[in-house]
Amino acid sequence: MNVWIDTILIVLVLGNFLLLGSSRLAACIRVVAVQGVLLGVLTLLTHEEGVTVRILLLALVSTGVKGVVFPWLLTRALREANVRHEIEPYVGYNLSILVGTVALGVSLGLSARLPLPTQPLSSLIVPVALFSILVGLLVIVSRKKALTQVLGYLVLENGIYAFGVGLVQRAPVVVELGVLLDVFVAVFVMGIAIFHINREFDHIDTDRLATLRDWVS
Amino acid sequence: MALVSALHTLLALVLAPLLVGVINRTKAIVAGRVGQPVRQPYADLWKLLQKGAVYSRTTTWVFRTGPVVGLAAVLVAVALVPFGGAPALLAFPGDLVLFAYLLGLVRFFTVIAALDTGSSFEGMGASREVTFAALVEPALFLGLATLARCTGTLSISAMFSGITLRGWGQGGPAFALLAAAFLIVFLAENARIPVDDPTTHLELTMIHEVMVLDHSGPDFAFILYSSALKLWLLGALLIGIIFPLRSGQLWLNSIVAVAGMVGLAILTGLIESCMARLRLVRVPQLLVGASVLAALALVLVLR
Numbered sequence: 001m002n003v004w005i006d007t008i009l010i011v012l013v014l015g016n017f018l019l020l021g022s023s024r025l026a027a028c029i030r031v032v033a034v035q036g037v038l039l040g041v042l043t044l045l046t047h048e049e050g051v052t053v054r055i056l057l058l059a060l061v062s063t064g065v066k067g068v069v070f071p072w073l074l075t076r077a078l079r080e081a082n083v084r085h086e087i088e089p090y091v092g093y094n095l096s097i098l099v100g101t102v103a104l105g106v107s108l109g110l111s112a113r114l115p116l117p118t119q120p121l122s123s124l125i126v127p128v129a130l131f132s133i134l135v136g137l138l139v140i141v142s143r144k145k146a147l148t149q150v151l152g153y154l155v156l157e158n159g160i161y162a163f164g165v166g167l168v169q170r171a172p173v174v175v176e177l178g179v180l181l182d183v184f185v186a187v188f189v190m191g192i193a194i195f196h197i198n199r200e201f202d203h204i205d206t207d208r209l210a211t212l213r214d215w216v217s
Numbered sequence: 218m219a220l221v222s223a224l225h226t227l228l229a230l231v232l233a234p235l236l237v238g239v240i241n242r243t244k245a246i247v248a249g250r251v252g253q254p255v256r257q258p259y260a261d262l263w264k265l266l267q268k269g270a271v272y273s274r275t276t277t278w279v280f281r282t283g284p285v286v287g288l289a290a291v292l293v294a295v296a297l298v299p300f301g302g303a304p305a306l307l308a309f310p311g312d313l314v315l316f317a318y319l320l321g322l323v324r325f326f327t328v329i330a331a332l333d334t335g336s337s338f339e340g341m342g343a344s345r346e347v348t349f350a351a352l353v354e355p356a357l358f359l360g361l362a363t364l365a366r367c368t369g370t371l372s373i374s375a376m377f378s379g380i381t382l383r384g385w386g387q388g389g390p391a392f393a394l395l396a397a398a399f400l401i402v403f404l405a406e407n408a409r410i411p412v413d414d415p416t417t418h419l420e421l422t423m424i425h426e427v428m429v430l431d432h433s434g435p436d437f438a439f440i441l442y443s444s445a446l447k448l449w450l451l452g453a454l455l456i457g458i459i460f461p462l463r464s465g466q467l468w469l470n471s472i473v474a475v476a477g478m479v480g481l482a483i484l485t486g487l488i489e490s491c492m493a494r495l496r497l498v499r500v501p502q503l504l505v506g507a508s509v510l511a512a513l514a515l516v517l518v519l520r
Contacts, residue, residue, distance in 0.1 A: 003389055010390045021502055094505055101509055
């Protein structure tokens with residue numbers, strides 16, 4: 001069973017690298033959707049000793065929200081904003097991948113000296129969760145399109161979720177569901193915000209929002 | 218054991234052009250053509266060996282040395298690579314460095330011969346080849362380092378006999394990452410499609426082909442043969458990782474490994490059929506990706 005957990009975690013890492021190296025927004029959305037589904041499976045795998053109704057519910061809701069609802073919302077926002085590519089990010093794609101490799105090393109080193117209350121099921125869970133959080137932050141600060149920044153936020157949340165699922169065996173499902181609801185509302189609001197930004201300014205480049213001024217001047 | 222190793226070396230020398238034929242045939246069949254016979258590369262080599270060579274007056278001895286040194290270096294590298302679980306003809310601790318730099322030597326002499334012609338066109342190809350090679354090398358070395366760490370030896374033969382099905386069961390993800398990285402290295406080093414198009418004759422797209430344009434006759438035969446051998450070499454590394462089958466019977470291991478090589482050639486043909494060549498600016502990204510995969514595998518086994 002441990003091999004499967006490891007495999008899922010490595011696919012998560014590869015997905016993060018894909019997100020760092022890809023300029024196509026549609027592909028990025030798909031990567032994050034696949035990550036959401038994998039996290040749902042991970043939820044089931046980490047509770048192998050007894051899949052209760054609550055765990056099943058958590059896995060189903062998380063898969064549904066992250067694998068279906070978010071991609072649908074974001075794809076719709078993408079279609080309405082009529083953008084396909086992230087053009088000229090602050091940090092280039094090759095450099096992003098290299099920074100990602102460094103982040104992976106940092107999170108491995110960090111997790112080795114992190115005192116944990118319980119032994120996680122797989123020694124990879126903590127580094128991968130930290131790595132996802134770092135990648136999410138990197139994507140948020142280094143990309144210009146509002147949509148990519150939402151994706152960064154989702155990856156960051158995926159990391160936190162993986163941390164919780166892998167580490168805390170008896171996490172109250174209500175807490176997890178509450179977090180999920182928060183994320184859902186956040187992404188919903190961001191989707192609407194993207195739509196409005198696009199309608200007002202005819203683009204979703206966040207760096208150009210700083211040059212806001214009156215129309216008359 | 219030495220006899221088997223010698224036999225495997227002989228097998229590589231004889232069957233290497235066959236792989237090229239299989240790749241071409243696969244591409245033809247996928248495209249809906251009958252295609253050239255599988256033995257066509259042998260006929261090409263034979264034809265080229267019959268011909269005389271033409272040398273431009275602007276070239277020097279460097280141009281004539283290139284193909285010969287290239288072939289010699291590849292032949293030494295063939296003796297270093299294990300096949301079908303049996304050790305290679307030559308094996309000593311640290312031979313992985315020699316292996317990597319024998320490939321580097323081949324590249325160096327191809328490039329220097331290309332530059333010797335004084336054609337700006339060939340210089341462009343040489344520049345691209347060297348750029349991409351510099352990006353492939355970390356992936357190859359990180360991959361070999363992963364294997365060295367897994368098996369605790371520094372000799373390629375010992376490393377590859379140390380890979381077992383049980384090892385796959387324990388470190389499956391690491392080996393899968395390694396295989397993916399080596400597949401990209403295999404495609405890039407052999408100038409296959411996502412990196413370079415071996416059939417093109419358009420100046421903007423050529424990398425490897427452009428450097429050997431001025432070679433003719435036996436020299437060109439040497440170049441074709443050494444690139445076929447290089448295909449076999451890196452393929453043997455990849456197959457050694459993917460099929461760590463040890464049945465205990467040497468002939469069965471060899472047959473499985475040869476079948477794996479043919480399968481790899483068919484896979485290469487399929488990849489070439491359904492993928493377009495990447496834009497030149499995107500290629501480094503793929504190669505850096507291969508290095509990242511290999512680095513991830515190394516991290517997993519270091520843990």
